[in-house]
Amino acid sequence: MTVTRTLRLTAATLALAVGTSAFAADKHPVTGETLAEEQHFTYRLLDQFPTLDPQLNEETAGFHVIRDLFEGLMSQDADGNLIPGVATGFEASNENKTYTFTLRDTAKWSNGDPVTAHDFVYAWQRAVNPETASPYGWYLELTEMVNAKEILAGEKDPSELGVRAVDDLTLEVNLNIPLPYFPAMTTYATLFPAHQATIEAHGADWTKPENMVSNGAFVLTDLVLNEFHTREKNPMYWDADNVIMEKVTGLVINDANQALTRYKAGELDHLEPLPAGQFPALQEELPAEATSVPRLCSYYYAFNHRDDAEPWLSDVRVRTALSYAIDRDVIVSQVLKGGQWPAYNLAHLKTNGFAMPDIPYSTISQSERDAKAKELWDAAVADGVVPEEGLEIDLIYNTSESHKAIATVISQMWRQKLGVQTNLSNFEWKTYLEIRRDGQFDVARSAWCADYNEASSFLDLMTTPHGSNDGKFSNETVDALMRESKTSDDPNAQYTQVEKVLYEEMAVAPIYHYANTFLLNEEIKGWPYNNAENNWYSKNFYRVVLDD
């Protein structure tokens, strides 16, 4: 260790002695920081990503890699704003139902082929082709692309999808309805281009390092399942001159504490998430490295709104009392301790362009909420909705230490404040999903993460037809408002109203808005702390030499 450091120091001294011109090349062109000789970034993956096929991917871990290997029409900057990717720009016409993208003529695949509009057409048709059977094919339904739904259902041919290459550098997309955020949706993997010749030559093996042809800033050079993968700078990338990072390594480390030890031993530059509850201690120990940033997910307890559910669940006073009695500050600051926000509404407070609605119970104190809860509860008891001898609630959650801690704390709050007896049951993940889907619960732990940085990605969940509305909440006003919001110039008006209805009906009990806690080596610069979707692109990273 010391030997290497000494050698490195000697090398630096030598470089200085040789002349300043050689040294100047090692400065960051914009910030002037001294760049490290080895531009290598190593991060931890919690689990092995299932696939690197952009059209098949449905996971965040895979998306982090795919975003480096491939580039879509549009991309994101450090603040999450839309910037040109393969496309230099786009034009909307036909009342926002047609988008025409112009592609840059310098974009190339890693084998030197030009990236053309046909590559996007091929990829998108592939994503909806029933033979591909992409679990994320519904993303194209979400974009409202013409015929996407019919093709997925096997009713139309993939060639009938609402996208066409006008010429090599012009791509025209037709949508069923005006969708102002369609260009933003092209930053997701499903809509990345694909290299037809490679896929046809290798079949499912095309994503193996030796076969893959990609168009992003990096190429895949090594992959061993459950161990590691590496990606290295792609010299064919159109903007390769501005990419400083040479190599990125992802290590799969399941155990959070083991990962933390290895971070401290210098084997990792980035570690996320941190072991539960350790953020405050790490912030004290490594203040320049421990960070908490918003993550676009909301944690809530779903009430069972089915007709055959317990009758007291259909009484809004009971649901409201249960929600009011939850002291969210205790959960956030005593249990989770990772910079999360107490939640009184569904959509994450950091969602782009989302005006936080005015939810009355979010501004009063917990003792006032408790008093109100007791009042509502007593009224429900007086009306015979809740039996006088008390209530037993079945609360289900999937097996996890933090879900258990939250459920235990909440059940104590309900017992002390409302005299409710809570039966906690936990299940292994897939079993849990099935039980929740079948409605075998009174209250179910739930969480929802946005697919894209827009409030509808949260609020659509509470509409009647939504596939993951496991509490089966159904409200005509909410459905109508969400339909209306799709074509609205300022959908915030509808969103605010929807949140208001959700509050009045207490459709769910929101608990907290997520934060991501992580450790980042101080030598790594360019991290997009303000990108609320946590979409990081390694091409923006660089490693510096810190002045001691």
Add this chain to the structure above:
Amino acid sequence: MLSFIIRRLFIAIPTILILIVFSFCLMYAAPGGPFTTERNVPPEILANLEAKYGLDQPFFVQIWRYVVGIVTQFDFGPSFIYTDQTVNDIIAQGFPVTLTYGFWSFVVAVIVGVSLGAMAAVYHNSWLDYLAVGISVGAQVLPNFVMAPILVLIFTLWLGWLPGGGWQGGQWQYVLMPVIALSTSFMASIARIMRASMLEVLGEPFIRTARAKGLPMRRVILGHAMMPSLLPVISYLGPAFVGMITGSVVIDLYFSTGGIGQFFVNSALNRDYPVIMGITILTGALTVLFNLVVDILYAWIDPQIRYR
């Protein structure tokens, strides 16, 4: 002897077939499926997925196709979760890793365990005995999920001698800690069994005879007492060896080795049916094989069994 081996191999085939059918049924009985996710996939997409993997077929058709695929083409099917991989890919990648650290753990456990146990028995009730018993009890109560983080803490964080995980094709620096973590508890069990059986053998009349003939202690131990003392150890080693080479999820989890153990557990949690089946069959076949090896070894060591 040959007919004995052939007969045993013949029994192995129906054993594995029963294993396949039984695991297949159990797997289907588990709630949820490979495509059950937080986000309910729309029915048309679920239908496409099920059609792609043949899950839309009746149960008997599925199991028949599966068995036929294995028997005729040695094809264990694609992974439902790692869509870029087949089960054969996964086993081909993970099994050599597990085999490597399992084999070395076995070698270490046997050599250290047998020596420790024998030493304790020979120097019965001396400080050497107490030391050996102390070590084996200590190793026994330290399960590998405690050992693994401690090892990484010491050798990676404090001393900086070894990498904290990974495999890198099986370079020794990466193999060392998994082997230590996996072998300790096996080593402790072997030492205890060896000590007890050696003590028993040392009290036998034929040892007294050997001593009475004036043979040096070394020859009495190695020439006469060792072989019979090993019998109970060997019956333990068969299943222990299979246990070691078919993977330890703890080792894979803590050291990110990419071994088969983690795939096995993950496949069950993910309901990745073909991977569950593939690894179950592999484990089953190895268990049958090594039980046979143990029986043959037994016959070789113990003439009473051979001539029976």
